[in-house]
Amino acid sequence: xxxNAGPSRHAPWALLFxxxxxxxxxxxxxxxxxxxxxxxxxxTLSAAQAIAGGDTAGFARATEVRDYVFPRDHGPHPEYxxxxxxxxxxxxxxxxxxxxxxxxxxxxxxxxxxxxRRSAWSTNQTWMAHFALVDIDxxxxxxxxxxxxxxxxxxxxxxxxxxxxxxDWELAGGEEExxxxxxxxxxxxxxxxxxxxxxxxxxxxxxxxxxQKGPDPGNASHYLTxxxxxxxxxxxxxxxxxxVTGQGWMDREWSTSALGEEHVGWDWFSIQLDxxxxxxxxxxRRDDGLPDPLNHGSVSGPGGLxxxxxxxxxxxxxxxxxxxxxxxxxxxxxxxxxxxxxxxSFQVTPRLRDQEMNTSFRYWEGAVLVEGDSSEGPVSGVxxxxxxxxxxxxxxxxxxxxxxxxxx
Numbered sequence: 001x002x003x004n005a006g007p008s009r010h011a012p013w014a015l016l017f018x019x020x021x022x023x024x025x026x027x028x029x030x031x032x033x034x035x036x037x038x039x040x041x042x043x044t045l046s047a048a049q050a051i052a053g054g055d056t057a058g059f060a061r062a063t064e065v066r067d068y069v070f071p072r073d074h075g076p077h078p079e080y081x082x083x084x085x086x087x088x089x090x091x092x093x094x095x096x097x098x099x100x101x102x103x104x105x106x107x108x109x110x111x112x113x114x115x116x117r118r119s120a121w122s123t124n125q126t127w128m129a130h131f132a133l134v135d136i137d138x139x140x141x142x143x144x145x146x147x148x149x150x151x152x153x154x155x156x157x158x159x160x161x162x163x164x165x166x167x168d169w170e171l172a173g174g175e176e177e178x179x180x181x182x183x184x185x186x187x188x189x190x191x192x193x194x195x196x197x198x199x200x201x202x203x204x205x206x207x208x209x210x211x212q213k214g215p216d217p218g219n220a221s222h223y224l225t226x227x228x229x230x231x232x233x234x235x236x237x238x239x240x241x242x243x244v245t246g247q248g249w250m251d252r253e254w255s256t257s258a259l260g261e262e263h264v265g266w267d268w269f270s271i272q273l274d275x276x277x278x279x280x281x282x283x284x285r286r287d288d289g290l291p292d293p294l295n296h297g298s299v300s301g302p303g304g305l306x307x308x309x310x311x312x313x314x315x316x317x318x319x320x321x322x323x324x325x326x327x328x329x330x331x332x333x334x335x336x337x338x339x340x341x342x343x344x345s346f347q348v349t350p351r352l353r354d355q356e357m358n359t360s361f362r363y364w365e366g367a368v369l370v371e372g373d374s375s376e377g378p379v380s381g382v383x384x385x386x387x388x389x390x391x392x393x394x395x396x397x398x399x400x401x402x403x404x405x406x407x408x
Contacts, residue, residue, distance in 0.1 A: 058112030075159025100367030125150030265389015346372025
């Protein structure tokens with residue numbers, strides 16, 4: 001895959017996440033004890049401080065193709081250091097008004113060993129969750145984040161019956177079956193209560209679910225996708241409480257190793273075309289500006305279609321940029337995408353330019369529209385794009401009012 005986006009100087013997210021979980025738990029503990037949030041805690045946290053202590057010794061590594069066993073593999077894998085359940089979607093209300101959503105639950109093992117359980121608070125698991133709801137016509141993007149330890153019922157995950165949660169943010173399956181899923185979360189004036197069906201069957205990304213992210217053995221993740229999930233339910237923002245329908249996307253990923261030292265961020269795309277095809281592809285951005293040979297993706301669609309996209313199969317050209325009002329950090333904001341092997345040529349356009357997640361690490365995660373051509377005629381669609389590693393120091397900015405991933 002090729003791109004004309006230049007490199008940034010931001011530390012790899014996969015390491016940054018580990019340090020930020022610790023900082024978030026310190027803040028949480030101070031709040032619990034009545035100490036409040038330390039003033040300027042985000043402003044004093046540097047990326048270098050956040051990524052300290054990234055030892056992988058003792059954790060399981062994603063080194064080979066795995067035989068997935070369900071429902072077990074729907075739940076947490078604490079032997080791996082990092083894991084997430086990521087959901088996005090493009091929705092419409094009964095008046096045809098467009099909405100977008102993102103909720104992600106992150107689990108992290110602080111140590112590979114389970115501590116002796118001396119109290120209900122004993123745990124080696126920490127959790128973080130991100131929330132975003134977008135009222136596209138109103139130009140409003142409400143987002144937030146939470147941290148907790150995985151103890152005393154505050155946060156956690158289980159395979160049977162499936163459930164992951166952080167306080168009252170929850171993704172849960174049925175008593176007998178994984179689907180349908182129910183997603184419930186509220187942040188400030190925004191909330192969602194959504195039901196997600198399976199839709200397109202699960203896709204194993206990379207090599208049968210083993211997604212290589214770095215050149216060394218174990219620099220990989222187990223990566224599963226449900227790329228087209230029928231969604232229905234309700235969303236609320238302020239005094240607008242509406243019924244919505246649409247289609248969602250869910251990624252499941254777990255691993256131990258971070259990205260390579262040469263990686264400074266990534267651009268990740270999930271697209272649902274109106275001809276029934278689903279596309280996932282990402283570009284790992286390097287500090288030397290060269291294309292990464294590990295870039296990859298997939299095409300899935302009707303009839304069980306699944307094809308792998310390699311590093312040379314997708315060409316991406318940035319058409320426009322957007323400057324963050326927080327500090328002027330510049331993000332790509334429009335792309336021309338060519339996939340000759342699929343007969344596809346299309347443009348990807350943000351449905352709202354400002355969908356920046358001003359959380360403990362800053363990134364852009366937003367709903368997009370797709371318009372272009374295929375070998376069979378015009379094609380259109382919707383999707384989500386994730387952009388990390390832009391700006392000079394995304395881990396050290398001031399907290400903003402109302403503020404609140406490796407690719408995939």
